[in-house]
Amino acid sequence: MILEISEHGSSLKRDHECFIVKSPLSEKTEIPAEKIDAIIVTANASITTQAVALCLEKNIQLVLANWAGKPFGRFWASTPGRATEYRxxxxxxxxxxxxxxxxxxxxxxxxxxxxxxxxxxxxxxxxxxxxxxxxxxxxxxxxxxxxxxxxxxxxxxxxxxxxxxxxxxxxxxxxxxxxxxxxxxxxxxxxxxxxxxxxxxxxxxxxxxxxxxxxxxxxxxxxxxxxxxxxxxxxxxxxxxxxxxxxxxxxxxxxxxxxxxxxxxxxxxxxxxxxxxxxxxxxxxxxxxxxxxxxxxxxxxxxxxxxxxxxxxxxxxxxx
Incomplete structure (x- = not known):
């Protein structure tokens, strides 16, 4: 699945092998990392370094984009992963x-x-x-x-x-x-x-x-x-x-x-x-x-x- 964080004030954290997502308009949600293929952030949100680390460990694409969804940045692992093989x-x-x-x-x-x-x-x-x-x-x-x-x-x-x-x-x-x-x-x-x-x-x-x-x-x-x-x-x-x-x-x-x-x-x-x-x-x-x-x-x-x-x-x- 693709996880999209599009509400301002949202947060993305890690709890062991899961992501914890919280937004001002919804309850806290726990999603196992194994179910996520990619994460795109299109709002002003806080992301912990541990959440970033979990993305890199699991080869999950973490992309930052503007309000229209156009990407302007992404996180890369320092060691070769699936993206390197694909490319x-x-x-x-x-x-x-x-x-x-x-x-x-x-x-x-x-x-x-x-x-x-x-x-x-x-x-x-x-x-x-x-x-x-x-x-x-x-x-x-x-x-x-x-x-x-x-x-x-x-x-x-x-x-x-x-x-x-x-x-x-x-x-x-x-x-x-x-x-x-x-x-x-x-x-x-x-x-x-x-x-x-x-x-x-x-x-x-x-x-x-x-x-x-x-x-x-x-x-x-x-x-x-x-x-x-x-x-x-x-x-x-x-x-x-x-x-x-x-x-x-x-x-x-x-x-x-x-x-x-x-x-x-x-x-x-x-x-x-x-x-x-x-x-x-x-x-x-x-x-x-x-x-x-x-x-x-x-x-x-x-x-x-x-x-x-x-x-x-x-x-x-x-x-x-």
Whole structure:
């Protein structure tokens, strides 16, 4: 389990092989160390040195993060532990057939969930939407191509090509279901060129923070990608894992527009970026609320499970 300490004034102490957690709003709780995989502290809290020592003894990740959950520090044992072993395997397998299988699995999952979303959109339409139908067929063909793909040293470029083609079809279909005033031509980033992409970019940013937190808690190196090529200062493993959740996040964005929750007051175009569209404070608050209600918990849970899947895959490969 992941223990999160998020109430100001909380305390974390040790009692033999257990953690004692106390917050101003709840009773004291005793949790055996063996049940905890990681601890994240996002509030002003007191942590005893003995509690820190228990984390280090049991190889439990202890991470400090800001109020939004973005990590800024962590505790490391002075001797090699599980995190060292995990990261060594992560580096060794970056461009191997094992990395190809993990990358292929990520892209396949993304395409499946995108197609499922479009099928759901199609089923909710009273009239035939030819754009959705064509996009579903195109993504299905991409999935067939992916299924037949074999390992080559350039597998990353090949996978990115398959994913990119499917994405163009996918977003064309999404645009076709939005109210006409919010329809868009293509995905746009930094800055968004339209209101839908402004919402999507912001909600993706929230998702990045959630996934990065879990990657760090798992013990993997967030900067050592398996699917996406390493880039200095970029959390490329986070970029890998967020692909698993694109369709889930897209559903939230589409729902905000099709259910007419969006307001013009959600958007601004600053004087220093007249060609871009950004979210106002009101818009950011609404998007954050929607994300927390519909996606935050399952995305963090599934991120944790996929990090464990990566570790297990590496371990099995090394034991063959």
């Amino acid at each position: 060594r395997k992560q580096y060794l397998h970056q461009n191997t057939p094992i990395a190809f299988e993990i990358s292929k699995d990520i892209v396949a999952y993304k395409l499946r969930t995108q197609r499922k979303f479009l099928v759901d959109l199609k089923g909710n339409r009273k009239t035939l939407n030819e754009t959705i139908n064509n996009s579903i067929n195109s993504i299905s063909k991409s999935m067939q191509t992916l299924d037949n793909l074999e390992f080559t040293p350039s597998f990353k470029q090949t996978l990115l090509g398959i994913e990119g083609f499917a994405a163009a079809e996918y977003f064309s279909a999404i645009s076709s279901v939005l109210p006409k005033k919010y329809a868009f031509k293509e995905r746009s980033r930094q800055p968004a060129q339209d209101k839908f992409n402004a919402v999507l970019n912001y909600i993706y940013g929230i998702t990045y923070a959630s996934v990065e937190k879990i990657v760090i808690l798992s013990g993997l190196d967030p900067n050592a990608g398996i699917y996406h090529a390493d880039s200095y200062g970029k959390p490329t493993l986070v970029f890998d894992l967020i692909e698993l959740f694109r369709a889930k996040v897209d559903r939230i964005a589409v729902k905000l527009f099709t259910k007419k929750h969006v307001r013009d007051s959600w958007f601004i175009s600053p004087d220093d970026a007249p060609l871009g569209v950004f979210l106002s404070k009101e818009g950011r608050s609404a998007v954050i609320t929607a994300y927390r209600q519909e996606a935050s918990a399952p995305i963090e849970k599934d991120s944790w499970l996929y990090c464990r899947k990566i570790m297990t895959t590496f371990a099995k490969a090394d034991n063959c």
